[in-house]
Amino acid sequence: GQQVMQIPQYQHVQEGEDFTTYCNSSTTLSNIQWYKQRPGGHPVFLIQLVKSGEVKKQKRLTFQFGEAKKNSSLHITATQTTDVGTYFCAGPSEMTGNTGKLIFGQGTTLQVKP
């Protein structure tokens, strides 16, 4: 079945350093979504990418969707302690489209040392 893999599983950075997490799917995705879960909280939607090669920015966060629509990345510039949490990517198989079940990656947990 469809699998979505994320690396790294954990990342510790010094405040001010950059951070990147990568998401790879075994199948082509109709779209890719990113969620953030703060410690003790629940996942909250960050962004959705739909087009091949799409790049979107939210302040210090840059999201990319690969040309083949099978991979994605989230890059945070100059991390802050407020960036701490677990970042999940998720997407439905292109075969099922937007009506298909979302498959989540295992998440990347970011720790930021002040």
Add this chain to the structure above:
Amino acid sequence: GAGVSQSPSNKVTEKGKDVELRCDPISGHTALYWYRQSLGQGLEFLIYFQGNSAPDKSGLPSDRFSAERTGGSVSTLTIQRTQQEDSAVYLCASSFGGAGSGANVLTFGAGSRLTVL
């Protein structure tokens, strides 16, 4: 409602007892998911409801787990004869559903924390 509501927020039970967890999705959302999250772990998919289609139960870990969704709205996850390994946070999420852009973006509830003694 304005968000996804889950109850109870915390449940402590004894091994062998049955528990019911409730999820009230956002009004009008046709898709509903249940996930399980153990401490420090990722999201374990349990079950997916989409409109009137047969639910995708492929993630239910055993026949002690069942879920239903009545009237296309409220969902109940039932765990029979609870075991200690069932201890986790159970998260419910819903989405608008359909084929349009953004239709499968999930809104999560705050979760129900289950502790089996």
